[in-house]
Amino acid sequence: MVVKHFNQLFITNNLKIRIMNSGKVLLGVLAGAAVGAALGLLFAPEKGSVSRQQISRKGEDFWDDLKCKFEDLISSASEEIKDAKSDAEDLYAKGKDKVNEVKNEAENLYAKGKESVKDTKNDFKNSASQL
Numbered sequence: 001m002v003v004k005h006f007n008q009l010f011i012t013n014n015l016k017i018r019i020m021n022s023g024k025v026l027l028g029v030l031a032g033a034a035v036g037a038a039l040g041l042l043f044a045p046e047k048g049s050v051s052r053q054q055i056s057r058k059g060e061d062f063w064d065d066l067k068c069k070f071e072d073l074i075s076s077a078s079e080e081i082k083d084a085k086s087d088a089e090d091l092y093a094k095g096k097d098k099v100n101e102v103k104n105e106a107e108n109l110y111a112k113g114k115e116s117v118k119d120t121k122n123d124f125k126n127s128a129s130q131l
Contacts, residue, residue: 033066037055
């Protein structure tokens with residue numbers, strides 16, 4: 001149960017970091033595009049109709065680029081989730097194996113201790129009967 005909880009925390013934190021990094025990149029792209037568009041409007045030497053057509057084309061290009069970036073983000077997040085799930089499953093399996101190993105070792109030690117107590121009891125009885 002503790003291992004499962006640890007795995008969930010590890011996966012959640014790892015995924016949050018990866019998604020936050022991807023989100024920062026996307027935010028940077030959006031901010032850069034907005035600043036670029038604003039500067040383009042300020043320094044545009046063309047007539048208004050030409051500028052509007054250029055802005056429209058740039059807006060469409062920006063929208064297409066944004067959709068591609070978003071699809072890439074979703075795809076990479078999906079891959080990260082799959083990888084994190086696989087890592088968690090591996091970690092769970094290793095933890096389960098280790099628990100079983102410790103359990104078997106404890107059972108063996110218990111059996112040896114029980115046998116040792118039994119032998120000591122028999123030795124004590126034999127010593128007592130010789131007196």
